[in-house]
Amino acid sequence: MCEQIEGSQAMARVVAACRPDVVCAYPISPQTHIVEALAAMVRAGRPGRAQFVNVESEMAALSVAIGASATGARAYTATASQGLLYMAEALYNAAGLGLPIVMTVANRAIGAPINIWNDHSDSISQRDSGWIQLYALDNQHAADLHPVAFRLAEEVSLPVMVCVDGFVLTHAVEPVDLAEQAQVDAFLPPFAPRQVLDPDDPITIGAMVGPEAFTEVRFLAHENAKRALDRLPVLAADYAAIVGRTVPAIVDSYRSEDAEMLVIAMGSVVGTLKDAVDELRDDGADVGALGLVAYRPFPFETIRAAAAGRSRVIVLERAQPAGSTGVVGAEVRSALPGGPPVHSVVAGLGGRPVTRSSLKTVITAAQRGELPELSFMDLDTGLVEAARSAT
Amino acid sequence: MTTQRLKFYQVGSFAVGNRLAAPDQRTVQARPDRANALTSGHRACRGCGEALGARFVQDAAARAAEGRLISVNATGCLEVFSTPFPETAWQVPWIHSLFGNAPSVASGVAYALRAKGDTRTRVLGQGGDGGTVDIGFASLSGMFERNDDVLFVCYDNQGYMNTGVQRSGATPPAARTATTPALGPTPGNPFGQGKDAPRIAAAHRIPYVATATIADLHDLEDKVAAAMALHGARYLHVLVPCPLGWGSASAETVKLARLAVDTALFPLYEARGGEVTAVTRLRRQPVPVEQYLRPQKRYRHLFEPGIDTATLDRIQLIADANIAEYGLAPEEGS
Ligand SMILES: Cc1ncc(C[n+]2csc(CCOP(=O)(O)OP(=O)(O)O)c2C)c(N)n1
Ligand code: SF4
Ligand SMILES: [Mg+2]
Numbered sequence: 001m002c003e004q005i006e007g008s009q010a011m012a013r014v015v016a017a018c019r020p021d022v023v024c025a026y027p028i029s030p031q032t033h034i035v036e037a038l039a040a041m042v043r044a045g046r047p048g049r050a051q052f053v054n055v056e057s058e059m060a061a062l063s064v065a066i067g068a069s070a071t072g073a074r075a076y077t078a079t080a081s082q083g084l085l086y087m088a089e090a091l092y093n094a095a096g097l098g099l100p101i102v103m104t105v106a107n108r109a110i111g112a113p114i115n116i117w118n119d120h121s122d123s124i125s126q127r128d129s130g131w132i133q134l135y136a137l138d139n140q141h142a143a144d145l146h147p148v149a150f151r152l153a154e155e156v157s158l159p160v161m162v163c164v165d166g167f168v169l170t171h172a173v174e175p176v177d178l179a180e181q182a183q184v185d186a187f188l189p190p191f192a193p194r195q196v197l198d199p200d201d202p203i204t205i206g207a208m209v210g211p212e213a214f215t216e217v218r219f220l221a222h223e224n225a226k227r228a229l230d231r232l233p234v235l236a237a238d239y240a241a242i243v244g245r246t247v248p249a250i251v252d253s254y255r256s257e258d259a260e261m262l263v264i265a266m267g268s269v270v271g272t273l274k275d276a277v278d279e280l281r282d283d284g285a286d287v288g289a290l291g292l293v294a295y296r297p298f299p300f301e302t303i304r305a306a307a308a309g310r311s312r313v314i315v316l317e318r319a320q321p322a323g324s325t326g327v328v329g330a331e332v333r334s335a336l337p338g339g340p341p342v343h344s345v346v347a348g349l350g351g352r353p354v355t356r357s358s359l360k361t362v363i364t365a366a367q368r369g370e371l372p373e374l375s376f377m378d379l380d381t382g383l384v385e386a387a388r389s390a391t
Numbered sequence: 392m393t394t395q396r397l398k399f400y401q402v403g404s405f406a407v408g409n410r411l412a413a414p415d416q417r418t419v420q421a422r423p424d425r426a427n428a429l430t431s432g433h434r435a436c437r438g439c440g441e442a443l444g445a446r447f448v449q450d451a452a453a454r455a456a457e458g459r460l461i462s463v464n465a466t467g468c469l470e471v472f473s474t475p476f477p478e479t480a481w482q483v484p485w486i487h488s489l490f491g492n493a494p495s496v497a498s499g500v501a502y503a504l505r506a507k508g509d510t511r512t513r514v515l516g517q518g519g520d521g522g523t524v525d526i527g528f529a530s531l532s533g534m535f536e537r538n539d540d541v542l543f544v545c546y547d548n549q550g551y552m553n554t555g556v557q558r559s560g561a562t563p564p565a566a567r568t569a570t571t572p573a574l575g576p577t578p579g580n581p582f583g584q585g586k587d588a589p590r591i592a593a594a595h596r597i598p599y600v601a602t603a604t605i606a607d608l609h610d611l612e613d614k615v616a617a618a619m620a621l622h623g624a625r626y627l628h629v630l631v632p633c634p635l636g637w638g639s640a641s642a643e644t645v646k647l648a649r650l651a652v653d654t655a656l657f658p659l660y661e662a663r664g665g666e667v668t669a670v671t672r673l674r675r676q677p678v679p680v681e682q683y684l685r686p687q688k689r690y691r692h693l694f695e696p697g698i699d700t701a702t703l704d705r706i707q708l709i710a711d712a713n714i715a716e717y718g719l720a721p722e723e724g725s
Contacts, residue, residue: 021506022499051502055495056533063492063530067463067499070486073506075499093488197484197500199459199512204479206464206487208471 002177007139007169008033010176011104011162014143016041016050017184018102018150021073021191024053024064028083029116030166031106035078058083062090062101069099070205072196074150077101080166081108084122088129091159095130096221097206098194100153100160102146103131107267107318108166109350117351118166120266120318124327130221132160132228133296135266137252139169139176141293144247147179147188148236155235156228157194163295165268167351183242225297232294248291250299253306255281256288262307263363264290264332265316269347269354273316276359287363292328303335313342314366316354316377320346325374347377419451419612426453426482428460433480434472438641440631440648441546444605445469445517448544448629451612453483455619456513461500462486465493465518465527468553468633469546491526493518494534497541505540513619516543520561521551524588528560531626535595538623542615545588545626548633556636560586563656564709565702566689568636573692582705589662592626596665599625604657605632606649610671614661630657638688650683655710658717673721677714680706 003010012034015023023042025035042052051068055061058079065075079087084105094101105123109115123133134149136142142164149160164170195203209217229250236249254274256262265273270291277289290306292299307313313336317326324330326344333342345362348354358378365371419425428449435442453460464470464487473480474487488496497516504512516534518527523545534541550568551557558568564582567573571580593600598621601614611629618625632639632647639647651657652671659671681703684690693699714720 022502024499024502049506049508051506053498053502054537056529056536059492060495060498060530060533063488063495064499064502066488066492067486067496067501068503068506069499070496071461071500071503071507073499073503075503089489090492097486097488197461197486199461199484202482202484204474204481204485206470207474207476207479209476213476 001180002175004173005176005178006033006171006173007142007164008171009037010139010143010178011146011164012037012041013178014146014184015076016047017179017181018147018188019047019074020050020076022051022053022065022068022075023077024055024061024075025077025079026055026058026061026083028058028080030108030118030170031078031080031083031104033170034104034106058086059090062087062094062103065101066090066094066097066099069094069101070097070195070197072191072193072198074191075101076103078104078106080106081110081116081122084126085110088126091126091129091131094159098157100150100157102149102153102160102162104146105161105163106166106170107163115350118168119349119351120163123161123163124319127296127327130158130225131296132158132225132294134160134162134293135295136162136164136169136268137248137270137291137293138268139172139174140245141248142169143176143178144239144243144245147184148232148239148247148249151188151235152228152232154191155231156224158224158228163267168268177243177245179243187239187242229294229297229299248293250294250302251306252291252293254289254291256290256306259288260286260310261312261314261363261366262288262290262310263314263316264292264328266292266295266328267318269316269318272354272356273359276356276363279356280360280363285363285367295328298331300335303332307332307336307339310340312340312366314363314371315342315344316348317344317346318348320349341373343371344374345371345377346375352378416609418447418608419454420447420608426450426458428453428462428481428483429473430480430482434475435468436635436641438634438644439468439472440605440633440644441469441519441548442472443644444546444611444629444631447605447608447611448517448615448627449483449515451615452513452515452542452619455616457511459512461512461514463488463493463497463500463514463516465522466490466553467519467522469517469519471553490522492530493522493527494530494541494543497543498534498537498539501540514541516541518545519552520545520547520549521559524560524586532595535592535597535624535626538597540622540624542618542625542627545628546631547628548631548636550633550636552633552636561588565693565706567692568689578692579690589626589628592628593662593665593667595624597624597626598622598663600662602628602630602657602659604630604648604652604659606645606652610659617661636689638691639686643686647683647686650678653678654680654683655713655719656680656683656706658713658719660717667717670717670719673714673719675721677710680710
């Protein structure tokens with residue numbers, strides 16, 4: 001049913017339709033509306049016997065999810081920014097233990113300076129935690145990714161982060177076609193855990209592993225993550241068939257098949273990018289867009305195929321590690337050995353809007369061969385100079 | 392669950408040997424149907440109080456839960472010595488996640504059971520003093536405050552033993568650890584620090600809090616049974632001497648635990664709903680603290696090269712204060 005609805009409410013509704021057994025969370029903007037809505041639904045007796053747990057920290061939120069998941073419960077949590085970092089130790093643990101927890105990350109910058117607005121520095125900072133990371137393009141996509149995330153997580157026994165741009169998506173009201181309970185039920189079977197704490201069949205979870213087997217454990221985890229990449233489009237297609245709309249799972253390609261230049265981005269900015277591409281095409285520019293949905297595991301093959309034959313690739317970076325190059329761009333570059341030049345454009349940090357006109361400026365500069373390998377979009381040089389001269 | 396033929400009997404100066412006790416008074420360990428939750432062959436040091444305590448706690452809890460027990464373990468000696476891959480000493484379903492989150496993980500297990508409608512399976516969380524009173528304290532307090540259906544057991548060996556005997560918030564004054572060396576004008580751990588975890592637990596007004604040691608295993612089992620008879624958040628703080636960290640003889644573990652009680656340095660009590668409801672009075676006149684401290688190398692600087700009477704007096708004052716605060720003085724005539 002199509003509804004005019006806030007992104008957070010839409011995600012909460014679809015998460016509830018996934019019938020989680022345990023939902024636990026700690027408040028942090030811009031994630032709060034999602035868990036508030038879930039708290040209300042659980043109080044109202046939906047879904048079933050679900051437990052909503054108010055905890056004292058994000059570390060506890062994910063730890064409760066770990067205990068619940070290991071006991072065979074479908075577990076869900078959500079966080080953002082500082083909260084995600086506060087969970088960091090438990091993130092690696094959940095992935096290492098192979099627990100299929102699903103978490104929404106309402107993407108937000110990391111302080112200092114403290115900033116509650118959107119960029120991807122939180123989830124990007126946890127790219128090596130072993131979690132699958134999917135980036136939502138819009139609120140319809142954000143809603144649709146959650147059932148897919150649960151199914152994928154449970155199939156490959158890995159936790160999944162659904163990364164959703166804070167405020168830009170979580171707080172935006174737009175039409176979303178919400179799946180019916182029967183549709184979600186048809187897609188998502190009851191959780192059948194690979195391992196479970198059960199007195200009738202006692203197992204030990206979380207043993208200490210030494211040098212004789214640790215590399216093998218990591219190798220198998222790597223293989224398993226790659227398997228997730230194979231399963232993801234299959235599952236997304238299954239869900240798409242049930243709900244009757246496409247659900248991009250690895251990438252979302254837009255007017256890029258014949259494009260000379262390819263612009264790659266993650267999250268809601270892809271929508272703006274598509275508009276910019278349209279306008280540039282109207283002006284005769286030969287450019288296409290590629291929304292990257294699956295960032296972990298990284299789809300090297302897909303990127304290679306998508307970038308084959310392009311003369312230039314631009315990557316919009318929603319996070320920037322000081323003293324290095326763009327994170328996503330570096331991986332795109334490594335997917336294209338001997339390929340076209342790859343430019344990292346740092347854009348939209350801490351909530352700065354990424355506008356069509358700024359995108360067009362950058363893309364046009366690239367066409368003229370004037371875009372450096374790493375640049376900061378819309379950098380206010382006056383402000384920079386003022387700060388420099390003040391110190 | 393596996394059973395194991397009875398291997399030994401509990402004996403001691405004031406304890407009744409199992410052979411003499413009536414069957415219903417024998418320890419859970421003396422029963423051929425004991426859960427044997429923590430099997431022999433693990434890698435604990437000889438004379439490890441934590442291994443002994445954990446086995447009794449686990450088996451008593453498993454018995455109370457009719458075998459339906461799930462254990463959650465914090466990082467620390469108990470976790471490390473019991474689960475070197477590919478071996479495990481655990482016969483109960485058991486999970487280790489992190490150092491500082493065991494109470495939360497245990498809560499998660501309890502909520503999962505509730506969501507599944509499983510009212511029979513019970514949850515036990517456990518960790519060392521570091522995992523409990525320091526890094527896991529917020530997690531523990533959250534579990535208490537929500538009154539989650541978890542029994543959490545702290546095996547207090549008064550230091551971070553697994554990482555090589557560093558100071559924790561449970562290390563007693565004057566004790567030498569690797570990070571409170573016996574050097575300088577005030578050697579060892581400073582006075583006036585540390586936290587009283589069982590009292591803080593009780594301040595959450597949870598249904599049950601108790602202290603126990605591995606010197607009186609009947610008492611320990613009874614307290615586990617009392618805790619398991621209740622639901623909601625429960626806490627057991629068990630003193631478990633560590634020969635490695637305390638610098639004591641492996642054969643003296645039980646004796647030292649008994650001396651900690653008999654000196655009144657470690658008071659035994661129960662608290663229900665925040666009120667102290669039962670106190671174990673001393674069996675005879677208090678033993679001077681010196682007798683407890685002298686056999687432990689972590690206190691050697693109090694006795695060599697000369698006797699540090701001033702510090703010994705300060706420790707004695709702590710014991711005396713415990714006697715007054717908890718009413719530990721022995722009954723008349725004992
Ligand atoms: C976050 C984190 N910090 C530090 C450690 C290192 N560490 C592992 S066990 C341990 C000490 C455990 O002390 P305690 O909880 O008292 O248990 P014990 O070994 O004494 O039984 C420490 C410091 C860790 N594993 N994780
Ligand atoms: S160091 Fe202490 S607590 Fe650890 S195994 Fe040895 S005796 Fe037990
Ligand atoms: Mg300790």
